[in-house]
Amino acid sequence: MSFTAEVKDELSRQEGTCDMCPFAELAALIRVSGSLSFSGQGRYAIRISTETGAVARTVVKYTHKLLDLDTSLTVRHSVLHKTRNYLIEIPDQPELADDLVTLGILVPGQGLAQGLPDHLLTRQCCRNAFLRGAFMAGGFIADPRGDFHLEIAVTGEDLAQGIVSLMETVGVAARLNRRRGAFAIYLKSFEDIVRLLEAMGAQRSAHAVEAVRRMKSVKNDVNRRVNAEIANSNRSSDAAVQQLALIDEAEELIGLRHLPPAIREFCRVRRAYPELPLSALGQQCTPPASKSALYHRLLRLEALVKEARGDAPDETDEKSRL
Incomplete structure (x- = not known):
């Protein structure tokens, strides 16, 4: 299991501090890794694709628990890359349009939201939950035994800038880079990476990164x-x-x-x-x-x-x- 998969698995086991945290986390998961299709007045469907089983389980869990929506899960295998891909489909159903408004994905009378769902992010715990969902959906972290590098890939500059602002609320200074039509939010600083992992709830992973940093420091000194x-x-x-x-x-x-x-x-x-x-x-x-x-x-x-x-x-x- 890669270090990224280990971190996402740890994050998938975290529980929100308040009742709104799961909504913020699910909103980020769908915004970052989902695609929305429109088939007529008030008729929508969502497709979410991920290579991480823990992320797929979290999406299905919250979709059922919070929104009581019907979903389907398909596991696809890549013979070339020898990996699994999980496809979660939320078909059109009467409650879906209202749920998309609740999650801040749709804005009544305006269509797709561009920035953050501010009504879900009034508390710091909810902001941390949104960061957790964003990382689980589009995040990567390098094995700390190599370079210190963490990034989250998203589409939409407003969303990317909003996530950078959320990171600032936990004392993390992220950089933003346009990459092949998307945006990469990335961290290179050891201190920022540990601070973000702790804010998202990945305490075990943060300690692992700190242990590697200490080992590197000792080796460099020697x-x-x-x-x-x-x-x-x-x-x-x-x-x-x-x-x-x-x-x-x-x-x-x-x-x-x-x-x-x-x-x-x-x-x-x-x-x-x-x-x-x-x-x-x-x-x-x-x-x-x-x-x-x-x-x-x-x-x-x-x-x-x-x-x-x-x-x-x-x-x-x-x-x-x-």
């Missing part, structure tokens, strides 16, 4: 630390190679036995422990020396080699002699 360790190790290795080359040159030009004792000690431990950084290398000296002390010995060794080469001393060399 990766940053590992990368930093590798970078530091590479820098130390490069520095050690340069120091060993300098020691070889000092041996050839000066002779290690002619170096001051402290510098000769540095050359000895560096050759013995080429993999150690200066901070650890100092512990191998007798007596132990600090990183700062070894650094100054290295600077002095560089100055002696330059002098042996016949190079003019620079400011750093002069300071190292102090």
